[in-house]
Amino acid sequence: MLDLIIIGAGPGGYEAAFEAARQGLSAALVEKDALGGTCLNRGCIPTKTLIHAADVYREIQGCGRFGIVSGRPSVDMKMLQEHRKMTVESLQRGIAARLKAAKVPVYQGTGMIRMLRTDESDEKKPESKKRESEKGKQVCVTAPDGLETVLEAKNILIATGSVPSVPPIPGSDLPGVMTSDDLLFYEGEPLESLLIIGGGVIGVEFAGIGQSFGTKVTILEALPSLIANLDRELGQSLKMSLKKKGADIHTGAKVSALAQTPEGICCTYTEKDGEHSCTAQAVLVATGRRAYTGGLFPEGGAPQMERGRILVNDWYETSIPGIYAVGDVNGQIQLAHAATAQGLRAVRHIAGLAVDSEPDLIPSCIYSSPEIASVGLTAEEAKARGITAKSHKILSSANGKSVLTLQERGFIKVVYEADTHVILGAQLLCARATDMVSEFAVAIREKLTLEQMSAVVRPHPSFSEMITEAVRI
Numbered sequence: 001m002l003d004l005i006i007i008g009a010g011p012g013g014y015e016a017a018f019e020a021a022r023q024g025l026s027a028a029l030v031e032k033d034a035l036g037g038t039c040l041n042r043g044c045i046p047t048k049t050l051i052h053a054a055d056v057y058r059e060i061q062g063c064g065r066f067g068i069v070s071g072r073p074s075v076d077m078k079m080l081q082e083h084r085k086m087t088v089e090s091l092q093r094g095i096a097a098r099l100k101a102a103k104v105p106v107y108q109g110t111g112m113i114r115m116l117r118t119d120e121s122d123e124k125k126p127e128s129k130k131r132e133s134e135k136g137k138q139v140c141v142t143a144p145d146g147l148e149t150v151l152e153a154k155n156i157l158i159a160t161g162s163v164p165s166v167p168p169i170p171g172s173d174l175p176g177v178m179t180s181d182d183l184l185f186y187e188g189e190p191l192e193s194l195l196i197i198g199g200g201v202i203g204v205e206f207a208g209i210g211q212s213f214g215t216k217v218t219i220l221e222a223l224p225s226l227i228a229n230l231d232r233e234l235g236q237s238l239k240m241s242l243k244k245k246g247a248d249i250h251t252g253a254k255v256s257a258l259a260q261t262p263e264g265i266c267c268t269y270t271e272k273d274g275e276h277s278c279t280a281q282a283v284l285v286a287t288g289r290r291a292y293t294g295g296l297f298p299e300g301g302a303p304q305m306e307r308g309r310i311l312v313n314d315w316y317e318t319s320i321p322g323i324y325a326v327g328d329v330n331g332q333i334q335l336a337h338a339a340t341a342q343g344l345r346a347v348r349h350i351a352g353l354a355v356d357s358e359p360d361l362i363p364s365c366i367y368s369s370p371e372i373a374s375v376g377l378t379a380e381e382a383k384a385r386g387i388t389a390k391s392h393k394i395l396s397s398a399n400g401k402s403v404l405t406l407q408e409r410g411f412i413k414v415v416y417e418a419d420t421h422v423i424l425g426a427q428l429l430c431a432r433a434t435d436m437v438s439e440f441a442v443a444i445r446e447k448l449t450l451e452q453m454s455a456v457v458r459p460h461p462s463f464s465e466m467i468t469e470a471v472r473i
């Protein structure tokens, strides 16, 4: 019997497999699709590949500002999609090689958890919970050719991810109404116009790609601001930046219907001053993702769930002892690096290691232009927790590297405890924000003060000099 069966080979699942091998556990990985999960096949990596290409395109268009003379660039979407495919395949080969080196076999097929073999007399005993987790659990893997393999292990880790969630808007099944899964594989000519429903992370990242390629972008967001779960100033600045590049953005706008017209897809929405409509060549529905557990549990055999997501405790164990759920499927934080952190924590618990009770500190990153990143508390969140906090904000306009590379105006804001100067959070909107945020993650985790962060000598000229400026008050 194995120690662990992992269902789902995304960053939650495959990193858990590597950790299991490091901890000397015997493990097997079950995957119905390609290695890498949403992140590698339909999420982070393909999106960032398109974003990088869009950035290059925009740089070429603007290269005259650096004295470089170039012809008018054009986009070959088929070649760009070929590059996306090669990037993904290269990373898939990397995961496969690492799994082979870790001696974790991969079973290609759909995994279904079989009813546990419970012993009634055990259930009456107080220590039955512990013993139950040590009993074998089965996963039946149905391969694409229909062949079934039954695996048995002491523990199961579910890392089956999420799928786009499309609200029941009339007309959302029209051709030309897409989710990010569809738009990522788009090979046609750059769109003339794109209407995006949802101004969350997916919505604003695709807005940036579209704008770079010359698409007229409209965003309709139901909440009062874009990227509403982050610091308000980040959402406001991003809205200004997108608008400056020509986007039409409506916040507090609820979409009620989509309909095909000769001019394109017409979207009806309500804003505070009444009903409006706008028409675009295509529509992207980016209104969130929902946990995916399709066919995973036999009838009556599911652990406790809430609105489709699997409920877990601090070390990601479900209500069924020995069955764990990490990543998007538990709906806590839908980010690849959060799934990985959760997977490591779950495997360490399975291996009997002490699991740190402090929750993982998860940075949020948006690959907009300029990039956005946030970690720890915002000033508002600190206040809500009764912490006397202050914040210090610096602009990127005095940073040499930002000026010489002609970056858009940005900022870094540091939130710190007023008395002790211990750093509590940071919000960044500037070039390389998604890399620089890690310095703040280290600082917050290690409870460093402004003075300790400021004592670090950072190279000149570099974007990271902005960090020094931000922590010097």
Ligand code: NAD
Pocket (backbone or CB within 6 Å): 167, 197, 198, 199, 200, 201, 202, 203, 205, 220, 221, 222, 223, 227, 228, 253, 254, 255, 286, 287, 288, 289, 333, 334, 335, 364, 365, 366, 367
């Ligand atoms: P999201 O939850 O971030 O944003 C969806 C937005 O749609 C919300 O702001 C919501 O108010 C709005 N909305 C919902 N129904 C609407 C309607 N009928 N009309 C108008 N607006 C409506 O979801 P997402 O952007 O789809 O992303 C899904 C998940 O994937 C998120 O958890 C996100 O963090 C993750 N993701 C992360 C990254 C990254 O880290 N860079 C990139 C892409 C996706």
